[in-house]
Amino acid sequence: MPADTFLNSRNTEMTLRQKIWQLNWGLVILLCLLAGVGFAMLYSAANGSVSPWASRQLVRFGLGLVIMLIVALIDVRYWFRYAYLIYFASLGLLGAVEVMGTIGMGAQRWIDLGFIRLQPSEVMKVSLILALARYFHGVSMEDIGRPTYLLVPLALVVAPAALVLKQPDLGTTGMLLLGAGAVFFCAGVRWWKFAIVFVGGCAAVPVAWQFLHEYQKARVMTFLNPGSDPLGAGYHNLQAMIAFGSGAITGKGFMQGTQSHLNFLPEKHTDFIFTMLAEEFGLIGSLGLLGLYFLLLAYGFAIAFRARNQFARLLSIGLATNLFLYVFINMAMVMGVFPVVGVPLPLVSYGGTALLTMMTAMGLIMSCYIHRDMRISRRGTVES
Template identity: 55%
Template sequence: MINERRLIRAEPSFGLTTKLFQISWIYVLLICALAGVGYAALYSAAGGSPDPYASKQAIRFAFGLVMMLCVALVDIRIIERLAWPLYGVSLALLVLVLRVGHVGKGAQRWIEFGGTQLQPSELMKIALVVALAAWFHRATWERMGNPLFLIPPALMVAAPVLLILKEPNLGTAVITALIGGTIFLAAGVRWWKMALVVIPIPFAARVAYGYLHDYQKARIETFLNPESDPLGAGYNIQQSKIALGSGGMWGKGYLQGTQGKLNFLPEKQTDFIFTMLAEEFGFVGCLAVLGLLLLIVLGAMAIALRCRHQFGRLVALGIGVNFFLYVAVNIAMVTGAIPVGGVPLPLVSYGGSASLTVMFGFGLLMSVHVHRDVEFKDRRED
């Protein structure tokens, strides 16, 4: 592996004003535009009222925006040094949630702090990206060729995935595993080594099916045959498809969606908010929202490509992949392409933990962009 850090000739000098100018404000505007779409959708979900969804979401976004800009100003080398404490705290919270976590809708995923709820699995996805980036940032080709070198990061992925599955939260567990696999490949791990991990998955999934909760089995069976129980397990996805199709090309108009307005559409403020947008704004509106989401993903990839150090590249890639998987899983879920898994549409669906952790991730992304040319002290020989 080429030590690209030695190719950086000069150490940039950053003041607070300089860092503020270095922030990609166009990217920030894209994020604000997506949050605006979310506010409008939640306003409609409440029947044309800011309460109880849109107003709370706006406050969360305002807090998240300030947090994002503060994180963006933190030196990326400090973030690297904090990678392991962040991962440790996130892992401890995952263990804690299984003991004292709040139970809701058959799952134990939240910890209550003074009237607010935190979902540790959302924070863990960001912590995992930073921790894996820190691990592979110090790697050499010789170490990468040693299978023993890959055992610690493999355990770093496996531990949270197993804990998240135990909550249970299958959708987030799959996303966490995919994020870890993406970082492995981007860091230079050979395909055949990844195949050794991937090949046993179908056999493990067959065994794991026997341990799933009844509602999880029902989701899989409904996915395979949605018409088998249209008034029970298949109700959500059937109503979602009706809302998607009824919007047509241009939609029924803002605040005019009958599926959402008459409460036929389930969880319209969270998991199925995209179908409500489809009903009101039609196919054209869906394309516009998807285009905005795509620009945010491509922006993260561009930041990764422009960064001159391995740590920043892997962090930016991981944050971009996390956001992409949020979007891909949610839209595939509400269109019936995959089983319903309770994954929100970021910054559009109503929710606290997901929105704030996404904004924290964007703060890390902005820090990578601001500090894309900094030089790390080489500690590979330490």
């Protein structure tokens, strides 16, 4: 029996016990460590209390861990077959936000399900990568070079991006576009096509500026000159800079941060939680957290390189890139090198949908790892 055939038959007949044994437990430990950092910071943000944030986050992480393991154990071919269905269901949820969405912090982005406020745009970040990986798996390199074959994936990207932009949510819109761009690039789309899109985007900036809301324009102007409105739009940035500077090398100590505990630092439990960590644990603590994220990203990209089918490869790369964008944009935002766009820090910031979506994404990456030796045909069957 040829080696490839043996590997494929072994994956097809893999028992549940074998799949559990194949789980990447190093990845699970990393996720638990990052979540542990989040629990500690939420405990500190509440001045030494597990309520209201740390206890809820612990329950959500426990649920997310179960979801991640279930997703990981499901055959990767099922995610291939139902990728488009998941995408259109997510697109339907985005459309439902316009009809029955609830408003929070001046934007209409959530659907209230009673037990959780679902943010469909977070779900779409994973669904879009699933759909794009499914499409490019069945397209040859010759076809990718033809512009007509890019119309379908472009439509898959533009539809949710337009709905999210209408909410309005510039940060998530940017992440959708950048995450999709990573899949396009890794699928083999030529660099000059990205250059055309980039030049076109730059040319459209003056037009797009006219359609921005006033608070969005204020964020951009504050980013360019934080001191222009220190008690208004620039307040977040200035307080974050003070917190970063006061943390120095070793920090002020756990629960000893003055900017956060004296309530100078806004949104300390969500978007600006990294600032609170930097104040309490300094440069050393910040680099430690960055190290954990680096290892998590390394796992994601390493799994992509080991996958023997294009779908799993593109899915892992897309989801790992999505994680990188979360971390990069959040940290750049709170350090004042990027406009404030409301992107949470994965597994650390308080939030329901973002946490569960991230755990689902990690489950998909693990499913790609468990079934890494499987070759998938265009129809989703195992090739011999």
